[in-house]
Amino acid sequence: MADAALVFGGDLAIGVSGDLALAGGSGLTEQRVLRRLLTNPGDYIWQLSYGAGLGQFVGVAGAAGAVGAVTRAQLLAEARVAQSPLPQIAVEQTGTSGIALTIAYQDAMTGQATALTLPV
Structure with missing residues (x-):
């Protein structure tokens, strides 16, 4: 199922016919992964455990272990990220x-392998 094309922190995109652009397939999965990693825990009031809050680690010395742990937990909770093979x-x-x-995962819906690199 398609969703509105909206990259975290960005604006809604306009489609070719002037309506809202839609994201589907691997693009939708990437949007969902980024949203999950960048949303602060507790901000999504219908699911308080949703979100890694990676922004809280910006400028924090020695936070690499915590970043890895919270990223792994949130990726395993994302339905569109395949559990086998496990995300790297x-x-x-x-x-x-x-x-x-750096995150490498397989899209559970399309089977496509994807890699993302984020500075924290």
């Missing part, structure tokens, strides 16, 4: 308080 998460400390997060 690499967290690298860059400097004193920077973190580079």
Whole structure:
């Protein structure tokens, strides 16, 4: 099922016919993964455990382990991310308080492998 095309923190996209653009397939899964990782825990009042809140780790020294753990837990809770093979998460400390997060997962709906790299 398609959803409105809306990248976290962005604006709604306009489709070719002037209506709202839709996201489906792997694009929808990527939107859902980013939304889940960037939403603060407790902000989604209908599901308080939803969200990794990766923004809370920006500039925090030594947070690489916590970032990896919360990312793994949230990806395993996302229905559109395949549980087999398990998502691969690499967290690298860059400097004193920077973190580079690389996620490789398989879309449960399309079977397509996807990799995302996020600076935290």
